[in-house]
Amino acid sequence: MKPLTLDKIYHAAFTMKGVVRTTDLIHAPDLLEGSEIYLKTENLQVTGSFKVRGAYYKISQLSPEERAHGVIACSAGNHAQGVALAATRAGLTSTICIPDGAPISKVEATKRYGARVELVKGVYDDAYARACELQKETGAALIHPFDDPAVIAGQGTIGLEILDQLPDVDAVIVPIGGGGLISGVAFAIKSLNPSVKVYGVQASGAPSMLNAIERHQREPLSSVATVADGIAVKMPGELTYELCSKYVDQIVTVTDDEISTAILTLIEKQKLIAEGAGAVSFAAMLFEKLPLKGKKVVCLISGGNIDVNILSRVISRGLIMSGRNTHLRIELTDKPGQMELVSHIIAAHGANITGVNHNRTADNKNITDCFLDLDIETRNLEHLMEIKTALREAGFQVSRR
Template sequence: MLTLDKIYHASYVLKDVARKTDVLYAPKINPDANVYLKTENLQNTGSFKLRGAYYKISSLSDEEKAHGVIACSAGNHAQGVAFAATKNKISSVICLPDGAPISKVEATKGYGAQVVLVPGVYDDAYNKALELQKEKGYTFIHPFDDEDVIAGQGTIGLEILSQLPQTDAVVVPVGGGGLISGIAFAIKSLNPKIKVYGVQAEGAASMVESLKEEEIVQLERVNTIADGIKVKEPGNHTFDLCKKYVDEIVTVSDDEVAGAILSLIENQKLITEGAGAVSVAAVMFNKLPVKGKNVVCVLSGGNIDVTILSKVIERGLLKSGRSDTLVIQLEDKPGQLQGVSAIIAQYGANVTSVNYEKASEGSNITDCVLRINLETRNFDHILSVRQGLEQAGFKLI
């Protein structure tokens, strides 16, 4: 049974293993609220998952430890279990979806685990882990639906209350629900007035749907850049705890997540993965009633693959009006490009690439098409550049 005493005990067990991560003031996230960031992306192994995994493994009997442990994960729980098992001198096997970022796969191996890649998503990896558990006799470490794991994650709630006693609201990423269950239980047990909000990706809103239907719902498919919360079905314990202790769970789009990742890089000099940034996305894009409040966003992890990061930054630039593509129909004669360039320079935009194409069917035979990619300041800047070109007689298509 989950109790406050168990969470305090977890905090004691973790004191020499898990960092007490900083709570940083972040005024640029949303000017209408006092936003703080709980930086679990800077935790050992790069994610909060270490807390629950280590506390669970530390609670195992000698016989259970002797059998070794097995887990399934989209990546972060895998690293937490591998780290905790190696620290406790026991063997670990981790089942990961074959689409997990390469960086997470290699990091898991680096912490000493044997990795089994399973075709599909988290839930397929989960089923494979259960199969191997029965076959080999391993001890299974669930990523979220286990009260010891939830207690370990709940230590974050204790830290937030000690670091920022004037907290009005805490915003937490939600996949299977282990993180928010632990945090919500700890915070509501100590100060019921503090609001606890959850955030899921639109493409993986299993807890949102379950709470709406008032029963656990399994989604047919999940699709989001936030791979750490790409879960088809919440757990039994986590569903019950969210229903009882969480005030509201909202969703954010992948575009909003990309915008949040970009904002954290530029304004806070912090790298987060998609799952780690959903809490910030919800506050940035006003999905929650936090105006004038002291709100803590939990950055749950920072293990983003570099190749994915570059795509996310590109998408974030588009989402925030920091880049634009102009497609201009021109008469194919000397001096046209010079005229376009002069106007772009006049308005202070920066050209990053230019592509020239012969006009397509349906336009004049002497026409051409100019495709120009720009770096811009914001959407107002994009509008001024476009209006300047149109006023000069250029046709944007």
């Protein structure tokens, strides 16, 4: 592989003019009290993700001989769309191997950009193995989603934009899957301003780069499981591992519940749609995974291509995680007035009952007792605790089910 250089990143930025957007850096003062947060909105990029940057630059650098056989790639969705668009713009044919569990919306979008799609059973690494097979059969140029200097240089143009848009930035938080995005961003930023901290975030269900950094060697995960399908990678790249080891200050993880809460918060407070992989940077900030209070922090929102069916589930999970939707089980003596008293307490505290189930048939209860299962809407976890305290003070036994 040719080495990554700052000149190559600047050349990538020049090459992309007119095709790739310089995405907005949005100041978001209301997202988290005590922090100065800025959002780098790659979810508003062409194709809805940063991936088009690396794909476009890589394809632009192919020789005439390489271009003659078209291109092939593997992806969970976003790299697929970037390669499909870039190849179509260049007049090349493209074949994309996609894990069969990828959101339907990403698969269909890839087809609309002009690619031939082959669904592969398994996760990203299985799709990559199939892409390698097809590459040998056809001679097409393989556009790796992260472990390629040209691809990394394309992603590194985001780092140049951030420094131009916010010269006095203190820290940048970047999602990590295979590591191409953070490698490019960290290399660009550290080359120009070494004092800026660059932090990486992975889903706790797919911590491949974190494990590699901690153990000082790359090893494949036995499995990955996360709502952030765009960063569900079993093993990081060889080049990206080396770059992360050298230029990334720290890597942390966030859970699916934390990712869901971050997505919901971005929707409600900033009117932005982020996919799971795109929201992990803000999730790390929201749940204070990093020591960044009072700092000027850029959260890189890497993509917004979330399936609407997944989005509805994520919103529900986020509401539960933040205490705004919950299920309470209240033990009652089965006599007149009990439900009225419970309803009065909840209403007096400004909450809303959305579902009721009155259960007299529980095997483990006295014959004169029953369960009252309630679905309620509250403002937040503190509000929920106020209601539970009031119910207990009135003599009721309360639990969340």
